[in-house]
Every structure is written in C-alpha cells, then in structure tokens.
Amino acid sequence: MPNITVFPDPDAFVHGAAEFVCGLAQAALAESGRFAVALAGGGTPRPVYALLATPAFADRIAWDKVHVFFGDERCVPPDDERSNFRMAREALFDHVPLPPANVHRIGGEDDPAQAARAYEQDMKLLFRTQAPPAFDLICLGLGEDGHTASLFPGTAGLREQERWVVSQYVKTMKTWRVTVTPVLINAARNVVFMVKGSGKAEILKRVLAGPYEPDVLPAQLVRPTSGRTSWLVDAAAGAAVR
Numbered sequence: 503m504p505n506i507t508v509f510p511d512p513d514a515f516v517h518g519a520a521e522f523v524c525g526l527a528q529a530a531l532a533e534s535g536r537f538a539v540a541l542a543g544g545g546t547p548r549p550v551y552a553l554l555a556t557p558a559f560a561d562r563i564a565w566d567k568v569h570v571f572f573g574d575e576r577c578v579p580p581d582d583e584r585s586n587f588r589m590a591r592e593a594l595f596d597h598v599p600l601p602p603a604n605v606h607r608i609g610g611e612d613d614p615a616q617a618a619r620a621y622e623q624d625m626k627l628l629f630r631t632q633a634p635p636a637f638d639l640i641c642l643g644l645g646e647d648g649h650t651a652s653l654f655p656g657t658a659g660l661r662e663q664e665r666w667v668v669s670q671y672v673k674t675m676k677t678w679r680v681t682v683t684p685v686l687i688n689a690a691r692n693v694v695f696m697v698k699g700s701g702k703a704e705i706l707k708r709v710l711a712g713p714y715e716p717d718v719l720p721a722q723l724v725r726p727t728s729g730r731t732s733w734l735v736d737a738a739a740g741a742a743v744r
C-alpha cells in the first residue's frame with residue numbers, strides 16, 4: 503500500500519502539507535546544508551506555499567540555503583496569470599528571504615525546446631553532476647486525467663529515457679509546456695503528491711489501486727529508484743482509497 507496520509511479537511515491538508523515540506527527542508531538543511539526542491543504548479547499547492555511563507559513555518563527554514571526549481575511550467579511569460587512561477591512568487595517568494603539567484607525559473611517566455619535545455623543546464627550547474635540529480639523533494643500534483651507535472655497521457659515525455667527536462671505540445675491543453683521527466687523525478691530522495699478535492703477521488707483510486715497503465719495514467723510512472731513517495735490527500739480526494 504502506498505504511503506498515503508488522508509487529512510480530515512482542506513485546512514488540515516494545507517497544514518499537513520506545509521509541515522511535511524518544512525520538516526523535509528529542516529532535515530535536508532541539517533544533513534547537507536542545502537534543500538533542493540522542485541515545486542508543483544496548479545491550484546492545490548498555492549495555499550501550502552502561502553502557509554510556508556508565514557513566520558510559523560518560514561522562521562524554521564534557512565532560505566539562503568534553499569534552491570527552488572519547478573516540476574513544470576506553462577510556456578507563458580513569468581508575469582502571466584497562468585505561470586507557475588508567478589503563482590509561487592506571489593504565494594511564497596515575495597514573502598521570504600529566498601535569494602533571487604536561488605529561484606531556478608523555467609523560461610516560459612522562451613522557445614520551449616531552448617527553455618528545456620537551459621533548465622537542464624541550470625540543474626547540471628547547481629548539482630555538478632551528469633547523472634540525474636537527487637532532489638531532496640519534488641512536489642507533484644495529480645490531474646483528473648492522471649497527469650502529473652506536464653506529463654500528460656500519450657505525450658512523448660512519458661517515454662523519455664535520457665533527458666531530465668523536455669518541452670512538449672499538449673494537444674488536450676492546446677499549449678506548450680516544459681516538464682521534468684520520470685528520469686529526473688525517479689532520482690529524487692522524496693516525492694510528494696498533494697491531491698485535494700472530490701474531483702480527484704476517482705483518478706486517485708485508479709492511479710493507486712488500478713492496473714499499471716502509465717501511458718493513460720502518467721502519475722504511475724513516479725516510482726523513485728531509492729527515494730520515497732508520499733501521498734498527502736484531503737478526505738474528499740481520498741474517499742475512494744480508504
């Protein structure tokens with residue numbers, strides 16, 4: 503059975519998720535002096551990031567030793583309302599002493615393929631490795647179609663075996679995205695899925711308890727080689743997996 507925590511309500515979920523991230527940050531900082539995290543986009547994590555920005559959480563983290571990346575980005579400018587960077591900046595970066603140089607943004611405004619290459623190069627520079635780097639934490643969401651990051655059903659990124667980051671046109675969304683690949687995700691020390699709301703109950707059950715069909719359910723590709731996957735869900739999303 504997966505490592506899943508079901509919180510009784512959305513507030514408890516947000517608090518639990520913030521505590522989870524903060525706890526891993528403190529552990530990584532104590533162990534290695536750095537916390538390298540990739541944030542999820544979308545709507546679910548926004549209140550979690552906002553809570554992390556409050557003193558009760560932010561004062562426990564040495565932000566100058568935190569490096570923030572993103573699991574994916576929409577190919578839009580950083581001030582676009584669809585930008586995952588903008589969401590995280592408004593909810594978190596603008597409220598904590600995180601050095602701007604420690605925010606590793608995907609160039610949503612750039613050519614998608616070039617942005618993917620530059621982002622992967624940015625990771626190589628920080629981690630100083632040619633092997634997929636072991637993020638301390640990669641945060642992911644779950645779409646109602648089973649996607650995670652921007653690994654959508656039927657897209658080429660699902661089969662990527664070498665690159666850590668790819669760009670792809672997502673037909674169902676009619677938009678270009680840049681996304682980390684399963685190669686990078688599965689090298690992480692910790693992966694956490696944050697899933698909230700009754701709309702996710704069915705897909706969560708299929709991903710966790712249904713047949714393994716990653717082309718249809720890309721979130722099933724998340725199987726860290728030596729890392730740990732945690733599922734944090736509220737009662738509404740977890741209703742079908744109890």
Ligand code: 6PG
Nearest residue numbers: 543544545546643644645650651
């Ligand atoms: C994005 C995210 C995406 C998201 C899921 C769930 O860029 O939108 O990376 O993978 O996590 O679509 O989104 P919600 O949390 O808004 O339901």
